[in-house]
Amino acid sequence: MNKKITNKTAWAVIMSMVFVGVFYPLFSPYNAADFSFQPLMSPSQAHPLGTDEMGHDIFSTLLAGFRVTLGIALAAAVISTFIGTVMAVICAYHKNWVDSLIVKLTELFIIVPEIVVLLFFAALSKPEVYNTIFAIAFFSWSKVARIIRAKSITVIEKEKIQYTLLLKGSLRDVLVKMWRELYPAVATMFIFQCSKAAVYESTLAFFGIGDPLAKTWGRMIRTALNYEGIFTDGTYLWYLLPPVACICIFVVAVSVLAFDFERE
Amino acid sequence: MKRVLKSLLYVSLIALLSFALPRLIPGSPLFISDSDLHVLNSALPAETFNSFKEYYAPDKPVIEQLAIYIRNLIHFDLGSSFYYKMPVAEIIAGRIGWTLFLSFVSISISSLLGIPMGLNTARSGGKMGKYLLSFLMALQSIPVFVLAIVFQLLFCFEFHLFPSSGAYTLGINVNAVDFSIDIIKHSVLPIIILVLVELPPIFTLTYNVCSRTKEEPYVEMAHYYNISDSLIKFKYVLKNSLPEILSKMNIQFLYAISGILFVEVVFSYPGGGTLLKVAASSRDYPLLQGILLVTGFYGVTVNFIFEMIIKKVNPRF
Numbered sequence: 001m002n003k004k005i006t007n008k009t010a011w012a013v014i015m016s017m018v019f020v021g022v023f024y025p026l027f028s029p030y031n032a033a034d035f036s037f038q039p040l041m042s043p044s045q046a047h048p049l050g051t052d053e054m055g056h057d058i059f060s061t062l063l064a065g066f067r068v069t070l071g072i073a074l075a076a077a078v079i080s081t082f083i084g085t086v087m088a089v090i091c092a093y094h095k096n097w098v099d100s101l102i103v104k105l106t107e108l109f110i111i112v113p114e115i116v117v118l119l120f121f122a123a124l125s126k127p128e129v130y131n132t133i134f135a136i137a138f139f140s141w142s143k144v145a146r147i148i149r150a151k152s153i154t155v156i157e158k159e160k161i162q163y164t165l166l167l168k169g170s171l172r173d174v175l176v177k178m179w180r181e182l183y184p185a186v187a188t189m190f191i192f193q194c195s196k197a198a199v200y201e202s203t204l205a206f207f208g209i210g211d212p213l214a215k216t217w218g219r220m221i222r223t224a225l226n227y228e229g230i231f232t233d234g235t236y237l238w239y240l241l242p243p244v245a246c247i248c249i250f251v252v253a254v255s256v257l258a259f260d261f262e263r264e
Numbered sequence: 265m266k267r268v269l270k271s272l273l274y275v276s277l278i279a280l281l282s283f284a285l286p287r288l289i290p291g292s293p294l295f296i297s298d299s300d301l302h303v304l305n306s307a308l309p310a311e312t313f314n315s316f317k318e319y320y321a322p323d324k325p326v327i328e329q330l331a332i333y334i335r336n337l338i339h340f341d342l343g344s345s346f347y348y349k350m351p352v353a354e355i356i357a358g359r360i361g362w363t364l365f366l367s368f369v370s371i372s373i374s375s376l377l378g379i380p381m382g383l384n385t386a387r388s389g390g391k392m393g394k395y396l397l398s399f400l401m402a403l404q405s406i407p408v409f410v411l412a413i414v415f416q417l418l419f420c421f422e423f424h425l426f427p428s429s430g431a432y433t434l435g436i437n438v439n440a441v442d443f444s445i446d447i448i449k450h451s452v453l454p455i456i457i458l459v460l461v462e463l464p465p466i467f468t469l470t471y472n473v474c475s476r477t478k479e480e481p482y483v484e485m486a487h488y489y490n491i492s493d494s495l496i497k498f499k500y501v502l503k504n505s506l507p508e509i510l511s512k513m514n515i516q517f518l519y520a521i522s523g524i525l526f527v528e529v530v531f532s533y534p535g536g537g538t539l540l541k542v543a544a545s546s547r548d549y550p551l552l553q554g555i556l557l558v559t560g561f562y563g564v565t566v567n568f569i570f571e572m573i574i575k576k577v578n579p580r581f
Binding site: 108113115120123125203207225232236240244247 | 277414540544553559
């Protein structure tokens with residue numbers, strides 16, 4: 001009973017966040033790129049969250065942040081889950097040195113924290129949204145690969161897949177045949193990856209890496225912290241805390257969902 | 265011997281990764297194009313640029329570059345930082361102590377709290393444990409730096425309980441005692457946050473492993489023999505769970521390092537994290553690469569040590 005309620009709440013939260021992300025221009029009072037307002041205004045009827053030190057309306061920026069942040073998280077999660085799944089099936093398909101090489105690679109990403117490699121990659125590449133997505137996707141598939149690999153190794157022994165192998169089925173055929181068995185695990189991993197990608201994105205932005213024009217929540221936190229008086233004049237209440245709250249709510253909702261999936 | 269070989273393999277993979285990445289990513293200074301090099305040349309002071317060119321030798325063939333790179337690594341020469349204009353190895357050596365300090369203290373505290381907590385919760389097996397578990401899981405998913413910012417806001421700026429930045433106050437400490445107290449004061453908040461982050465996985469891990477060990481027939485048998493509860497707890501459950509806990513603690517140790525880097529940035533703690541921040545925001549490639557290599561080397565070492573310990577504790581593994 002209790003489980004159902006938390007699960008439903010998590011779904012509702014995520015869906016409404018995605019809804020805001022898609023339709024934010026309908027709710028947004030101003031254009032997020034408009035910086036013609038008086039800087040550092042306190043919240044008022046006209047500006048629900050005040051304005052920042054450049055004269056942007058913070059509420060509009062926050063709403064625009066839904067689309068960019070969720071977009072990056074989803075795109076990176078799709079790609080990394082895909083890479084991870086393919087790697088896992090390659091492991092199960094080949095079994096020889098290819099398998100052990102990929103396993104060594106995934107272990108390497110435990111030994112060197114993913115985020116450090118990711119930071120390295122993202123800092124070297126051009127500051128564009130696509131590079132952020134690729135950086136996250138390329139270096140966060142190891143967990144997917146590890147877990148799906150364990151699953152694939154048992155699944156590949158099934159008769160129908162052994163049959164495909166006997167008919168000299170290619171990797172693609174095997175992947176297609178295995179998909180139905182792997183699907184639940186892949187879906188769980190995808191949800192995990194969403195939360196991970198959102199965390200990584202905000203971390204990158206927090207380090208000042210990534211497209212400076214993409215106003216993600218992480219970037220908002222960074223700009224808020226860059227403003228000198230943030231902690232001393234009380235502006236953090238409407239400048240820093242809203243994006244912080246958004247990230248926390250999103251990530252927690254997603255992980256609640258993922259753990260629920262995992263239990264099933 | 266096999267372990268040594270495996271560690272060596274990891275080290276070489278990391279070195280290869282750090283060698284290949286800058287050369288594969290468009291837009292990085294080593295993605296060889298003359299115009300890029302020209303821009304870099306005009307942006308950096310001549311001396312720095314020359315040492316950069318000498319170190320990476322971008323005009324030589326790739327194989328030769330790799331050879332130079334490996335030779336430099338063997339001599340612990342990590343190049344020279346753009347930002348600090350000092351050898352990277354020297355800069356990192358000066359900072360790494362703080363990071364190791366935070367890492368060992370926080371991991372020790374989390375293990376000393378988390379393992380008994382997990383053991384007791386598993387032994388009592390009540391609902392309490394499940395709720396605690398899901399709460400901790402939710403906490404675990406929040407980005408570390410966000411947690412750190414919120415704590416800093418609350419305890420440094422609202423209640424003024426702890427200093428908000430640095431590892432010590434500059435210039436006021438005359439004797440060793442005051443200085444130590446000052447250092448402890450500065451490290452309390454970062455350590456609390458790190459413990460909050462590191463505790464949940466250790467707790468969950470112990471809980472899961474001990475719950476399984478508890479169900480074993482020999483533990484049940486011990487109950488029938490009227491062996492005292494505390495003896496069962498430590499001799500039967502904990503002792504047999506320990507190898508598995510240790511083998512996964514290893515991963516926690518490695519994960520902890522990234523958490524520490526972020527907490528350091530928020531609190532401007534003078535360790536590797538702040539260095540990483542400076543390197544990332546000023547696009548200081550040699551320094552970034554140095555940090556990547558050192559983190560990797562640290563990871564391999566920790567991994568190696570843990571494997572030795574596990575082998576000692578339980579030869580089966």
